[in-house]
Amino acid sequence: MERLDKILSSQEICSRKEVKAFLKNKRIKINGEFARKSDMKIDPEGDIIEIDGEILDYRKFVYIMMNKPKGVLSASNDRNAETVIDLLPGEMKRKNLFPAGRLDKDTTGLLVITDDGGFAHDFLSPKKHVWKLYNAILDGELSEDKRKILENGIELSDGTVYKPAKVYIKNADDRRDVEIEICEGKFHQVKKMFNFVGSNVIELHRIRIGDLFLDENLKEGESRYMTDFEISSIFNRHNS
Ligand code: URA
Numbered sequence: 001m002e003r004l005d006k007i008l009s010s011q012e013i014c015s016r017k018e019v020k021a022f023l024k025n026k027r028i029k030i031n032g033e034f035a036r037k038s039d040m041k042i043d044p045e046g047d048i049i050e051i052d053g054e055i056l057d058y059r060k061f062v063y064i065m066m067n068k069p070k071g072v073l074s075a076s077n078d079r080n081a082e083t084v085i086d087l088l089p090g091e092m093k094r095k096n097l098f099p100a101g102r103l104d105k106d107t108t109g110l111l112v113i114t115d116d117g118g119f120a121h122d123f124l125s126p127k128k129h130v131w132k133l134y135n136a137i138l139d140g141e142l143s144e145d146k147r148k149i150l151e152n153g154i155e156l157s158d159g160t161v162y163k164p165a166k167v168y169i170k171n172a173d174d175r176r177d178v179e180i181e182i183c184e185g186k187f188h189q190v191k192k193m194f195n196f197v198g199s200n201v202i203e204l205h206r207i208r209i210g211d212l213f214l215d216e217n218l219k220e221g222e223s224r225y226m227t228d229f230e231i232s233s234i235f236n237r238h239n240s
Contacts, residue, residue: 004030005038011059012091013051027052061116063231064092065212068111069220074102084111087221100124101185101209109134109206110214112234113223123209123234129163129183130210130238134190137203141175142167146197150180154196160186162193179207183238211236 005019014022019038022028028035029050030042042049049056066084068074073083076098084099100112100120114120123130153164166181180190191201207214211233218224 001041001043003038004028004035004040004042007042007044007049007058008051010094011056013056022051061114061119062092062094062097063116063119063226064088064097064113064223065215065218065226065230066111066113066223067214067218067220068103068108068206070106070108072221073105074099074111081105084113088113088223092223092225103206104188104191104204107204107206108220109204110209110212111206112209112212112226119231124185126184128235128238130234131181131183131208132185132206132210133179133181133208135177135179135203135205135207136190136194136201138176138178138194139200139202140198142169142178142194142197142199143175146199147178149197150193154193156192156196160192162186162189165193210234210238 005016008014008019008022008028009016016038023035023038026034030040031048044058045060049058066087068084069087071082072087073081075083076085077083085093085097088097094115096115097113098115098120100114101124103109103111122128147167147169150165150167153162155161162182163184168179168181169175170177170179180193182189182193186192190204194201212226212230215224
């Protein structure tokens with residue numbers, strides 16, 4: 001059971017302060033009766049909440065897509081550095097949000113932010129192997145031999161094993177601008193894989209997770225809520 005004002009603000013219907021005006025103007029019904037108190041306790045998943053005659057489609061969790069800019073930490077909070085949560089517009093901020101999967105501080109692109117720990121666990125689980133596509137700009141050309149090494153999987157001298165990746169040369173005239181798809185998410189994985197074959201990554205940008213593409217209309221630093229279709233599309237492309 002939760003307070004009515006808390007539920008309405010969590011669903012972005014109105015702020016907790018605005019609830020009183022909604023009640024006064026008889027805009028809210030609970031199980032067919034006008035609600036009168038902002039602190040009344042209701043079960044958001046069992047009780048029927050109507051706003052202006054429309055039944056509220058209650059969402060327990062939120063799922064946000066961000067186009068992460070450079071220079072921002074993939075973390076919930078940090079004393080010294082700006083985090084991706086700091087970048088969210090005020091109306092999207094709520095408790096317990098965290099990035100589901102990290103991008104390095106200097107990596108840009110698709111990041112999913114949620115407060116649903118179960119979802120994050122499923123999609124980050126090493127058993128799930130969700131494919132993630134990155135665009136990497138290298139400091140030198142990636143030869144065909146090097147591309148094949150990455151596609152066969154590699155083992156670093158410290159024993160870290162990276163499963164076979166898919167590496168695409170987008171334009172035969174510029175073998176420094178490549179795409180790489182990996183089904184794991186180990187620490188600095190893409191950079192380390194390219195380092196293994198003698199290349200440094202100058203720019204790294206995540207384009208897709210599973211079948212979820214970064215919305216090209218999102219400018220760097222911008223976010224938006226994901227649709228149900230988009231949320232499930234993350235799990236479409238995986239090995240398990
Ligand atoms: N691999 C990396 O090296 N860095 C990232 O941010 C993501 C994948």
